[in-house]
Amino acid sequence: MTEAVQAVPSRTAAVRLAGVSKMFGTGGAALLALDKVSLDVAPGEFVCLLGASGCGKSTLLNLVADLEAPSAGTIDLGGARVALMFQEPALFPWLNVTANLELALKMRGVPRGRRRARAAELLDSVHLGDFAGKRPHQLSGGMRQRVALARALALTVDETGGGRPTVLLMDEPFGALDAMTRDLLHDEIERIWRERGLTVLFVTHNVREAVRLGDRVVLLSSRPGRVVQEFPVPMERPRRIDSPEVATLAASITDRLREEVGRHGA
């Protein structure tokens, strides 16, 4: 499951983007955010999208999540649903932690009688079993983000019939956390990904984070966003973000990224 399946043109991809472009506005003020991005993500693969500001990383996730429509190209999820996690926890403040998860489960067709137990399971899986009755504001930033992760996991449940698979999209989910908390959450997301066999598309601007987590790191250029280069990450898991191997690969990716950024200053 952890081996990176290289993009081969066959229907084995969980997510397939083919020539996807996104244009904002029209006429002279039009901005090309994404330019012919093609990308295959294999089932069970952990892919990190990396880029500087303005590379359209978040736009790309919005397109995959069907929150926006592409201007050109196709996005094929093979009938899979998506769960999306943001930099902010975006929990509903009027609901306690359990009720937040129960709402997500309800929307995935879990019958009322089983929601409480499923929510408790999910909370346990992010180590927050003792905080079921708390409201989001009573938790720390890292804990809220774990509840958001549990909610995203709740959306990977599908009991509406058909049992469709789910792709987990993460939009800089740990960007607002301190380094200590972030390192722990890296371990946490890796464990959950491994246990559940999830397909993850993870957006970040932190090069080491991308190398720490990804089976593959996809580097995007900025304005417009294009795939510049893909870096398979060969190191064995579990990796440490401060290990020399991670640092070495991160350094070479950073050099490539700087080269890209530098083109905009010329």
Next chain:
Amino acid sequence: MAHDTRTEPDPGAAPEPSGRDARLDRELAGLDALELAAGTRRNPLARVWSVVWPMLTAVLIAVAAWQVVVWSGWKESWVLPGPAETLPVLWDQITRPRFWESLALTMRRAVIGFAVATVVGVLIGAVVSQSRVLRRAFGSLITGLQTMPSIAWFPLAILLFQLSESAILFVVVLGAAPSIANGLIAGVDYTPPILLRAGKVMGLRGVNLYRHLIMPASLPSFVAGLKQGWAFAWRSLMAGELLVIIGDTTSLGVLLSQARELSNTADMISYMIVILIIGIVIDQLFGLVDRAIRVRWGLDAR
């Protein structure tokens, strides 16, 4: 540690996955405990006192200022009696059945008027908040109605409904409904976009979107609208009771205008104090609801 006699596994060997997970559990729990360091709770009596003493001080300052004006000899004491003469009159008034009957009529009008205004405000707010175009079209009109002094409606109300309960109700509803509608519209407008995105990814659409996201998200703004609507309803009602005097009914407004006709200034000021107190008490009730929501949602920095 180095002198531990138990046989430890070779520290150089890769830890087993289960051991790693257990360590992760422990570290997360430790971090959670550190980040949730308990805040200190104050004694409830001390909290009530911290709210009450500034209010009492403000009342004392107001009464003292009133007394100072009386002492200055600016007006004869039968025109402007001081607190020492007025407060016994106030006590005398509130121990009479006629006062309580008047108060009951006034409060019944207030409650009915406010209830009708809430229904009307919610209906209008719900319809207008449906689309951006409607919000643009009617938003400024509703805000305009809100700034219109309610007393300006009375000539029309009296033409339409003569001197009747309906005339008063009409003006009270027109006074309060725009604020309530505006509160609801603002609440719908300011539903945080990030929550809307989260809701859409969850699959919230149509009725579910309103029920689980937009309605709860607009609650604080709606309560603020109710609070302001109450203030307008109460003002309109007092204006109405002074202008629209129906047969031999007695209300607070009627008592107030009779006291003026008889030049009983002490009575008049007593009624004014009652009107002020009712306004403050109900405003505080809305304030309590508002604070309860804020605390529940963590909108207050504590």
